[in-house]
Amino acid sequence: MPDISMLPRLAYYFRVSIDELMSYDACAVDLEISAFITEHTKAAEAYNTKECLRLSKATYKKYPQDYRVMELYMWDLIGGYADNDPNTILKHKSELEQIYDKILKGCQDDFIRRDAYVMQGKILHASGHTDEAVALYRDKLPDWYQTADQKTEQLFGKNSPEFADKLQSNILELLKFALNKISKQIWFCKNLTPQEKTDKALEICRYLENFPVITESDSEIKKELVSYFKTDFEAKRSVQL
Numbered sequence: 001m002p003d004i005s006m007l008p009r010l011a012y013y014f015r016v017s018i019d020e021l022m023s024y025d026a027c028a029v030d031l032e033i034s035a036f037i038t039e040h041t042k043a044a045e046a047y048n049t050k051e052c053l054r055l056s057k058a059t060y061k062k063y064p065q066d067y068r069v070m071e072l073y074m075w076d077l078i079g080g081y082a083d084n085d086p087n088t089i090l091k092h093k094s095e096l097e098q099i100y101d102k103i104l105k106g107c108q109d110d111f112i113r114r115d116a117y118v119m120q121g122k123i124l125h126a127s128g129h130t131d132e133a134v135a136l137y138r139d140k141l142p143d144w145y146q147t148a149d150q151k152t153e154q155l156f157g158k159n160s161p162e163f164a165d166k167l168q169s170n171i172l173e174l175l176k177f178a179l180n181k182i183s184k185q186i187w188f189c190k191n192l193t194p195q196e197k198t199d200k201a202l203e204i205c206r207y208l209e210n211f212p213v214i215t216e217s218d219s220e221i222k223k224e225l226v227s228y229f230k231t232d233f234e235a236k237r238s239v240q241l
Contacts, residue, residue, distance in 0.1 A: 033059065033066055040072055052076045067107040071115050074099045078122070086126035093123055114141055149173060172221050179204075179229045187236040194237070201233040 011018045036059045043051040056073040063069050077092045078084045089096070100116040107113055117140040121133035144150075149170050156163035186192075186200045208226045213219045 029063070033063060033068060037068065037072070049076070049079055067103055067109060067112050070099050070103060071112045074119055075115070081118075084122060084126075089122055089126040093127075096123060117141060168217055168221070172224060175221070175225055176228050179225060180232060183229065183232050183236060198237055201229075201237070205230055205233070
């Protein structure tokens with residue numbers, strides 16, 4: 001194997017690019033990583049954390065410099081974005097720090113960079129430095145009012161149909177978000193039996209079903225919210241039971 005410093009001269013001698021010299025097909029690699037992301041997404045949607053880790057670990061070993069792969073692998077190492085065991089985080093602390101450091105030094109993708117800061121905060125919190133984690137998040141992550149959807153809404157005049165459409169979609173998204181929080185509160189923060197939690201969730205469903213509507217679009221929002229909350233509460237109940 002030649003020294004890496006010889007590659008430009010070898011490529012020039014053979015009149016090929018360095019990629020061709022190394023038999024590197026960037027398009028094929030990108031297709032392989034895209035296929036991995038698709039497969040990983042399916043496993044994540046099925047809550048199959050073991051399969052997610054198996055996939056990302058193998059792909060990270062093959063493509064350790066791809067930021068998309070890095071980002072998925074670091075979260076799979078600790079079981080996802082939420083409910084992380086501090087001991088698991090600390091067990092992988094050194095490797096996680098190496099990954100988020102590489103991302104912050106070289107990656108230009110804002111989403112992946114934000115995830116690196118989130119991981120940095122997770123490690124700080126697991127290490128007993130929660131105040132530093134909160135300060136980091138406030139400094140590096142956007143607040144509720146700086147989201148893409150909020151800013152998109154503000155592109156349009158308040159009397160325009162585009163504003164009305166975006167406002168409605170934002171209302172729906174925010175209500176879903178609020179219902180998700182209410183569902184978590186019922187299932188994880190109340191000292192109730194599983195049956196009592198189920199009763200509380202069904203009470204919310206009945207409230208949503210009986211909520212008065214003014215326009216046809218309000219009716220569509222209500223239907224989607226009821227469907228969303230029922231699906232969410234069934235998923236949480238299955239975990240609890």
